[in-house]
Amino acid sequence: MQLVDEFRDPAKGRALVEAIRSRLEAIAPARPLQIMEFCGGHTHAIFRYGLNQMLPEAVEWVHGPGCPVCVLPRERVDAAVEMARRPEVIFTSFGDALRVPGSAGSLREAGAEGADVRVVYSPLDALEIARRHPDREVVFFAIGFETTMPATALTVLRAEAEEIPNFSLLCHHITTPAAVRAILDDPDLSLDGIVAPGHVASVVGADTFRFIPTEYRVPTVVSGFEPLDILQSLWMVLGQLEAGKCRLENQYRRVVNEQGSRAGRAAIERVYELAEHSRWRGLGEIDRSGVRLRPNYARFDAERRFGLVSHVAEEEALPCGEVLKGRLKPRQCPHFGGRCRPEAPLGALMVSSEGACAAYFRYTA
């Protein structure tokens, strides 16, 4: 057993598509059903395995804002670039964030101009760089949803335990439930189902998403990331619609339980607290949708350490937000494939392989 290939079996995939088809026939919706996959990991898989092409037209995926790179606001990129340009700083980041455009270029461009910008696979690698370079300041760009939060929190705890003085975070962690609420509160959207983020749920617990069916009456299934996982989750959402039910189901039981990871949640709780609001590129400010370091850990806060004053940069009016909410298809954006391409992204949805526009660009003819 390898726990990957089994969930990519084409024969089972075809059977699921058949089962989905017959449920759709039973429901016979008057308009295509809008199913939102919140998580960029799901968006990526849907395109990579061509799931959207295998499915009947009565199902329409709405690609939600669940890619942290896509919703990274311009001023945070600006802060990162400003920090990276300091001669004493080694700036470390996940590779995904490097190409996101800021007002004065991206981190990758700053690197090309001489800033010491390094891609790391894990925040622990950034800490290792700090150990090796005691004469430099090592800053890690801590972005991501609840999935990456335990990793950065545990890295801070390690830095504390080892008393590593030259390590800090530029923290822009954001939380899924607040963003899902912001979307569901939008009166222009009417979603028929939600495929909820499995890896976030593995940390915070499936129960975190129970508010979607109970408060918003939208059928919700926590899903894994292999093609069979996503098809099965869709089939489960349709099962609820067919039966006239609305509840939270968990397709990803092999990884996700109700409460999530005790140790992961404890580490997050210890190191971070909720911030009043956070800005999301394309969506604007969302209340209590992000975290910051607790006062006890203020010395690991790079913004404090470098006395950075963050200012909100004017954003060029781009239609990315409409795409994030599923009101506009990427191809309907006037910049798609013209001024905005993966090599030179104008909007962030074109940056990451999890962004809806990049996925359309790469995978649809």
Added chain:
Amino acid sequence: MSVDQWQEEKTMCLGVPGKIIAITDTERQLAKVDIGGVRREVNLACVAEEGQSLEACVGQWVLVHVGFALTLISAEEAERTLTLLAELEVDAAG
């Protein structure tokens, strides 16, 4: 950039299953994990049971994400899901 390269681009949100092969550093809670044939060092702080020796984790499947084992993967639950899908397959064929 080719599509292949693009797919290989490290995306921060994806977790991958791996099997714990050996504990390498008890103090730092590090283990060698086999991820589809590639071995790398992974931190077990999120899956280690308090008061239990780390050795108990060897042989377990975990979801690996940015250098950390996020959660244990239940092989039985995986089996259960696959059995259900196999039944659908039989239905579709019949």
